[in-house]
Amino acid sequence: MNESDNNLNIPTYDDVLAAHERIKPYIHQTPVLTSRFLNELTGAELFFKCENFQKAGAFKVRGACNAVFGLDEKTAQIGVATHSSGNHALSLSYAAGQRGIPVTVVMPRTAPQAKKDAVIGYGGSIVECEPSTSSREATFAEVVAESGAEFVHPYNDPRVIAGQGTCSKELVSQVDNLDAVVAPIGGGGMISGTCLTLSNIAPQIKIYAAEPLNADDAARSFKAGHIIADDAPDTVADGLKVPLKDLTWHFVSNHVTDILTATEEEIVDAMKLIWKRMKIVMEPSSAVPLATILKNPELFKGKRVGIIITGGNVDLDALPWMNN
Known part of the structure; x- marks a missing residue:
């Protein structure tokens, strides 16, 4: 733990448990879907936690x-x-x-x-x-x-992080023996909640963050050992343009195994694959994890991998491949 962590209001797993009880009347326990085609393509067993089916269409x-x-x-x-x-x-x-x-x-x-x-x-x-x-x-x-x-900060808020931690709490109750979980990273709210939960109840599971190469400030921060913030990155993954903050950096720096990146083309290709093969609507930010798995097959081959599909709020009149 870093010295500066002493000044942070860091949520605990008890906060996640309390959050789950508090929010149960207002959220869905979202399903986990699989795809034989995507398993064969990646060489891994993939389990998609579908927060695109969540109330308001997103994990948030x-x-x-x-x-x-x-x-x-x-x-x-x-x-x-x-x-x-x-x-x-x-x-x-x-x-x-x-x-x-x-x-x-x-x-x-x-x-x-x-x-x-x-x-x-x-x-x-x-x-x-x-x-x-x-x-x-x-x-x-x-x-x-x-x-x-x-x-209510979008991600750098202990109440928000504790709430996001309920997603991976559900995932590990729905799927046994996961080796890794991959989730998108922008400001780091979902990843922080994932870290908070898994470090307490399933510390053997590796946590990977997936980020657009065009907005790779988290990956650069991870390598540098301190927060590097971009002001206005340009990426099709509109939900991942914001930088890490002190509270989310605490979780990322202490618990994330690695941060993997994907190009704009790789993100759009992964999004198309999920739409075509799984028949579900999800937004570009949600495709970044699959894009990074396809790009780094050696990390995931033969592994049981949870993927958090973070949201499905996409503008159907402006799909990213319409301009290609």
């Missing part, structure tokens, strides 16, 4: 519900706010709607229209910003100063 509803339903009544009535490129925005809007409290979301103007529509559909208010981390955080500071709403 787990952390959002844990944060919202953990608030005391006085704080909740003022409302919640966040900044997000999409899935956390609509997940927090869903959670706030379930509790009947206000929610404001700062979103990049370039965020997929499908995600903006979902936020509005769940009753959220959107304030748009430029597509950079600096613009997002500056705009958000103004929103909170004006409203006094409770900030």
Whole structure:
């Protein structure tokens, strides 16, 4: 553990257990699917944890519900706010709607229209910003100063990480004897929750993070031993553009086996494969794990591998291969 970790509010596995009880009425236990074709192609046994079938279409509803339903009544009535490129925005809007409290979301103007529509559909208010981390955080500071709403960070929040940890808790109860779990990494909320859960209940399972090469700040951070943040990377995996923060870096630096990257073409090819072979809708960010497994077959051959399909909120009028 790093010295700076002493200053962090690091969630525990007890927090994951409490989160699972708290959020059960508001989430699905999502299914695990398999594909004989993809097993033969990779030489591994792949088990896809389908969070694209989750409420609000993404795993992020787990952390959002844990944060919202953990608030005391006085704080909740003022409302919640966040900044997000999409899935956390609509997940927090869903959670706030379930509790009947206000929610404001700062979103990049370039965020997929499908995600903006979902936020509005769940009753959220959107304030748009430029597509950079600096613009997002500056705009958000103004929103909170004006409203006094409770900030629920998309990933660097112990309540959110504990909620995301419920996903891998379900996965290991659904699939025995996993050798590895691969999940996408942007800010690191899902990976941190995965690390939190697996390090406590299945420490033998290796944890790999999968990242777009065009937004590989986490991979570079991992190699350098400290956070390297890109302000506005450009990738088809719109959910993975944000940098690590101190709390997620704690989990990544202490528990992740490696961070693997894939090119834009490899991500789109993997996305097409899953759509064609598994007949499920998932977004580009969710294809990055399969893309990295296809790229690094020697790491996974003969292994039982869990893959977290993080979301299915894709703009059907702007699929990535339409421009190819």
